Amino acid sequence: MNHFELRDGELWCEGVRLSEIAEQAGTPVYVYSSATLRRHLGVFRDAVSAYPDRLGTPLIAYALKANSNLSVLQTLAEAGSGADTVSEGEIRRALKAGVPAGRIVFSGVGKSDREMAFALDAGVFQINVESEPELERLARVAREKGVTAPFAIRVNPGVGAGGHAKITTGGITDKFGVTAEEAMRLYAEASRTAGLKPQGLACHIGSQISDLTPLRRAFTILRGLVEALRADGLEVTTLDLGGGLGVPYFNQPDPPGPEDFAAMAAEVAGGLDVQYVFEPGRMIVANAGVLLSRVIHIHRRPDGGRRFLVLDAAMNDLMRPALYDAFHDLRPVKPRTDGERETYDVVGPVCETGDTFTRERDLPRFEPGDLVAFMSAGAYGAVMGSEYNTRPLAPEVLVRDDRWAVVRSRPTYEEMFAAEPKAPWL
Numbered sequence: 218m219n220h221f222e223l224r225d226g227e228l229w230c231e232g233v234r235l236s237e238i239a240e241q242a243g244t245p246v247y248v249y250s251s252a253t254l255r256r257h258l259g260v261f262r263d264a265v266s267a268y269p270d271r272l273g274t275p276l277i278a279y280a281l282k283a284n285s286n287l288s289v290l291q292t293l294a295e296a297g298s299g300a301d302t303v304s305e306g307e308i309r310r311a312l313k314a315g316v317p318a319g320r321i322v323f324s325g326v327g328k329s330d331r332e333m334a335f336a337l338d339a340g341v342f343q344i345n346v347e348s349e350p351e352l353e354r355l356a357r358v359a360r361e362k363g364v365t366a367p368f369a370i371r372v373n374p375g376v377g378a379g380g381h382a383k384i385t386t387g388g389i390t391d392k393f394g395v396t397a398e399e400a401m402r403l404y405a406e407a408s409r410t411a412g413l414k415p416q417g418l419a420c421h422i423g424s425q426i427s428d429l430t431p432l433r434r435a436f437t438i439l440r441g442l443v444e445a446l447r448a449d450g451l452e453v454t455t456l457d458l459g460g461g462l463g464v465p466y467f468n469q470p471d472p473p474g475p476e477d478f479a480a481m482a483a484e485v486a487g488g489l490d491v492q493y494v495f496e497p498g499r500m501i502v503a504n505a506g507v508l509l510s511r512v513i514h515i516h517r518r519p520d521g522g523r524r525f526l527v528l529d530a531a532m533n534d535l536m537r538p539a540l541y542d543a544f545h546d547l548r549p550v551k552p553r554t555d556g557e558r559e560t561y562d563v564v565g566p567v568c569e570t571g572d573t574f575t576r577e578r579d580l581p582r583f584e585p586g587d588l589v590a591f592m593s594a595g596a597y598g599a600v601m602g603s604e605y606n607t608r609p610l611a612p613e614v615l616v617r618d619d620r621w622a623v624v625r626s627r628p629t630y631e632e633m634f635a636a637e638p639k640a641p642w643l
């Protein structure tokens with residue numbers, strides 16, 4: 218459920234007309250609903266908190282990579298969210314938005330020494346280590362600082378899942394994590410290594426997962442590992458079960474709900490007397506955001522050929538269709554009442570064919586100047602934007618009730634060029 222609704226013949230976000238935002242902030246523009254953000258965090262928290270005897274009080278470490286806008290983060294932090302981060306920049310964002318360091322997890326396959334040092338200084342809850350060389354470096358960085366690094370080992374269970382090959386992370390050919398055997402060995406070695414405090418295991422097998430079966434297999438493997446480590450006399454106090462739960466996109470299988478996910482997690486991996494951690498990203502923010510764009514014109518090939526709906530948003534604003542063949546629902550902000558429909562190829566102004574949002578989609582008829590909303594664009598939308606073709610980054614707007622604010626401004630061309638000082642010999 219989200220808070221983008223049709224009322225009085227047009228789309229609203231909570232108590233604000235999307236057309237008002239488009240007129241004042243310009244297009245393309247991302248718009249987020251505070252109520253949907255809070256609702257989705259609440260739904261997930263309620264689901265995983267429904268098994269206190271099995272999952273205790275889990276730490277929900279929202280995966281910032283999905284949408285790291287500071288005001289979005291602060292909205293979630295005020296609602297009690299922790300943070301899963303993958304760079305110094307993301308840790309800085311989480312801290313700035315008010316997430317306590319003790320609720321921050323630091324993940325990622327290639328943390329630099331500097332980033333590890335930053336995370337240790339900040340006092341994050343846990344560093345999820347993904348390989349042996351990384352663990353060796355973490356030990357060295359911690360020793361140089363005279364501290365002990367609390368870490369979990371990310372296990373690659375050899376079970377990949379997700380909406381596209383490029384967002385599957387748990388397969389053995391994927392770069393993430395170590396095998397179960399390596400995890401056992403590294404954990405034991407680390408327990409005898411100065412500077413390291415092994416506290417648990419982690420996994421994350423993919424994103425936009427629409428089936429619980431692979432998650433069940435992965436969690437079963439993790440559970441077995443926790444039990445095996447304990448049988449070897451090692452202490453395990455945390456278990457991070459990752460994120461990955463899908464959301465309903467246009468023309469995609471409906472994903473399982475958070476309740477079914479939580480019931481499965483409790484059944485398969487619950488009751489281990491650990492601090493459970495979850496890292497949801499997409500399911501918290503995807504349906505809390507839309508990308509608003511305006512139709513520039515409609516270009517029609519003669520003799521019944523293709524009809525191109527040319528928008529002012531492009532692949533640089535929303536990469537997902539170009540990168541993952543993703544489909545976003547497209548809705549008119551002010552639907553016409555005549556019920557007429559057309560078949561369009563929906564494209565942006567960027568100069569490559571990859572800048573195609575969808576082909577031959579049956580849609581309500583549009584005219585130049587009409588506003589279009591890309592639905593479910595709150596996750597992996599603005600964060601993946603670029604200035605390709607020297608197009609300014611789309612601004613971001615946050616709505617709360619009947620108020621709205623620009624929470625990331627569209628850069629001016631002067632601001633864009635200021636980051637490119639002229640070479641002294643020119």
Ligand code: LLP
Binds near residue numbers: 461462541
């Ligand atoms: N934890 C880790 C370690 C991750 O790598 C990810 C996402 C998450 C949590 C959050 O997963 P989620 O709940 O959002 O599925 N840009 C792609 C998605 C990439 C996901 C990468 N990892 C897209 O637009 O579909």
